[in-house]
Amino acid sequence: xxxxxxxxxxxxxxxxxxxxxxxxxxxxxxxxxxxxxxxxxxxxxxxxxxxxxxxxxxxxxxxxxxxxxxxxxxxxxxxxxxxxxxxxxxxxxxxxxxxxxxxxxxxxxxxxxxxxxxxxxxxxxxxxxxxxxxxxxxxxxxxxxxxxxxxxxxxxxxxxxxxxxxxxxxxxxxxxxxxxxxxxxxxxxxxxxxxxxxxxxxxxxxxxxxxxxxxxxxxxxxxxxxxxxxxxxxxxxxxxxxxxxxxxxxxxxxxxxxxxxxxxxxxxxxxxxxxxxxxxxxxxxxxxxxxxxxxxxxxxxxxxxxxxx
Numbered sequence: 001x002x003x004x005x006x007x008x009x010x011x012x013x014x015x016x017x018x019x020x021x022x023x024x025x026x027x028x029x030x031x032x033x034x035x036x037x038x039x040x041x042x043x044x045x046x047x048x049x050x051x052x053x054x055x056x057x058x059x060x061x062x063x064x065x066x067x068x069x070x071x072x073x074x075x076x077x078x079x080x081x082x083x084x085x086x087x088x089x090x091x092x093x094x095x096x097x098x099x100x101x102x103x104x105x106x107x108x109x110x111x112x113x114x115x116x117x118x119x120x121x122x123x124x125x126x127x128x129x130x131x132x133x134x135x136x137x138x139x140x141x142x143x144x145x146x147x148x149x150x151x152x153x154x155x156x157x158x159x160x161x162x163x164x165x166x167x168x169x170x171x172x173x174x175x176x177x178x179x180x181x182x183x184x185x186x187x188x189x190x191x192x193x194x195x196x197x198x199x200x201x202x203x204x205x206x207x208x209x210x211x212x213x214x215x216x217x218x219x220x221x222x223x224x225x226x227x228x229x230x231x232x233x234x235x236x237x238x239x240x241x242x243x244x245x246x247x248x249x250x251x252x253x254x255x256x257x258x259x260x261x262x263x264x265x266x267x268x269x270x271x272x273x274x275x276x277x278x279x280x281x282x283x284x285x286x287x288x289x290x291x292x293x294x295x296x297x298x299x300x301x302x303x304x305x306x307x308x309x
Contacts, residue, residue, distance in 0.1 A: 027171055036169050036263050044164055054158045058150035059275035064092050077148050083135045097139045107132045115178035142277050157303045165296040169263055177260040179252045181205035190279045193270045199279055209260055218285050225251055232281035233291040239269040243283030243295040265294030273303045
């Protein structure tokens with residue numbers, strides 16, 4: 001497998017193209033390592049932000065009908081203990097949600113108190129987040145199903161989180177790749193961590209690259225102006241998250257070539273809690289070797305809400 005030679009003290013290095021197929025023949029190692037460290041700092045900052053994955057403390061799938069909201073036991077949507085025992089109810093009708101707040105309970109939207117408010121789903125373009133103290137919730141929609149996602153901006157778990165574990169920065173895992181585009185982008189079926197729940201992103205083609213002189217393939221999907229990879233490898237058996245890791249890259253040039261940098265691979269939200277609908281690596285996107293680069297998995301960084309009850 002790829003050699004793990006270290007280049008301590010080097011300012012630049014020439015990587016073996018035959019071993020990794022990297023795009024450029026030379027690399028300023030000091031600048032590259034600084035760039036990766038900056039990326040890691042940004043990764044942690046995003047996780048710790050109010051809208052990051054770490055503030056998620058609940059996900060409740062809801063169907064047609066009435067759903068009580070509050071911190072007391074027995075509510076359909078149970079909020080953290082800092083919330084009022086009974087906050088109100090969410091009514092789902094014709095796949096639309098409306099919240100009605102109980103008398104004397106303060107719930108706000110964009111800083112203004114509300115007594116009743118529609119909660120359009122995150123896919124509607126009219127996303128609404130309501131707050132009750134440090135607790136917030138909104139509606140998400142996945143494959144036609146609605147769920148209430150709950151956040152706690154002041155949850156002790158967020159304050160004590162970290163550090164994220166990583167492999168050593170490994171420039172040899174920065175490889176040259178080529179997008180071989182489909183005649184037309186195609187919708188594909190992707191499984192998620194939720195059994196029976198699938199997503200349908202669009203794949204532009206197949207990406208090919210070489211490791212130790214052998215050719216491998218991954219199928220990315222489109223995400224804005226980036227390629228999004230969900231991939232697995234032999235480290236998933238214990239060192240990295242079992243369902244695979246994520247990696248974003250720039251779109252390729254006209255020749256289809258770009259850099260695939262596994263040092264920027266990271267764990268999905270579901271590595272930290274059960275309140276996301278993470279896509280998992282497909283069989284075709286599972287590499288048969290160890291990718292010892294990027295973010296590792298630490299089960300101690302996984303939040304279990306049962307510990308709060």
